[in-house]
């Protein structure tokens with residue numbers, strides 16, 4: 474497998490992204506200095522528990538966060554070399570849905586209940602290609618069929634409430650890929666679905682990636698979902714990147730105590746017990762991140778330095794890096 478570090482053919486390069494919100498409890502440091510890259514045709518996963526900053530990172534890429542409550546957005550989000558943070562709203566409208574599209578975490582809430590699904594997909598085609606409804610319906614039927622929707626002619630004339638959860642997710646994916654974007658962001662695409670449908674949706678995402686050579690940013694709290702698609706994994710904790718690496722290496726040898734805890738909490742690791750292993754404690758409030766390493770209150774290996782000083786990024790190999798004091802001094806020489 475090619476390394477993310479050795480290959481310069483990047484589609485998206487996120488550098489030092491910071492996204493803060495103004496809340497009644499004070500500033501929420503939702504994403505706090507996160508960097509990662511996605512190559513063309515590569516699937517990268519953002520992993521972490523609830524509240525770690527996965528969705529906020531995705532919404533920042535699409536510039537869908539607004540002031541208020543957004544109070545600070547900085548860093549660089551380079552897409553094909555252009556920094557999206559500096560683009561005007563008009564320029565972003567041309568990128569959204571056309572070059573970067575997203576399947577949102579709550580699919581039902583991103584479809585308008587009062588319009589037929591075909592009309593909603595046709596709106597996307599009209600916005601980006603100026604096509605009329607009649608012109609776009611043929612293409613939409615083909616895309617719906619391609620994402621596994623049977624009888625697309627009938628389906629595109631239905632309202633969202635007439636479709637099952639699995640079908641709604643396929644419609645959302647059809648809408649996201651109809652303009653053949655270069656990057657597809659899928660935010661927890663299978664969380665609300667039952668196990669059989671989950672497997673089908675993951676198979677579909679894999680097929681889209683291979684057949685259309687699309688890059689995918691997969692967001693999930695579930696490492697077993699990520700394993701099915703992603704070649705590169707970025708682990709977030711409380712708004713910080715704590716580990717990243719090629720899937721092969723991360724799955725064989727996770728290093729950060731938080732990544733290890735995520736693996737231990739997988740059903741397969743719970744040894745058939747009725748109650749699954751859990752990570753003691755919870756993700757801290759982003760308005761009150763712990764000093765030093767943000768994971769220290771939950772970390773079984775925490776040392777004094779962890780409570781007072783933030784760990785630096787340590788590149789262990791071209792295929793893996795982490796932010797953990799346990800590995801200080803183990804950095805590879807480049």
Ligand SMILES: Nc1ncnc2c1ncn2[C@@H]1O[C@H](COP(=O)(O)OP(=O)(O)OP(=O)(O)O)[C@@H](O)[C@H]1O
Pocket residue numbers: 494495496501502503521522523524525526527528529530542578694758759
């Ligand atoms: N609009 C907002 N205003 C204030 N705080 C926000 C806002 N959106 C997100 N946050 C905070 O930012 C942090 C990260 O949220 P985010 O939605 O990115 O989490 P996530 O990793 O996607 O979690 P989940 O797995 O539950 O979807 C959370 O603490 C959340 O409360």
Ligand code: SF4
Pocket residue numbers: 729730731766767768769770772773774775776779784796797798799
């Ligand atoms: S830096 Fe310290 S607290 Fe943080 S994960 Fe490593 S050992 Fe645990």
Ligand SMILES: [Mg+2]
Pocket residue numbers: 527528529578660
């Ligand atoms: Mg989310």
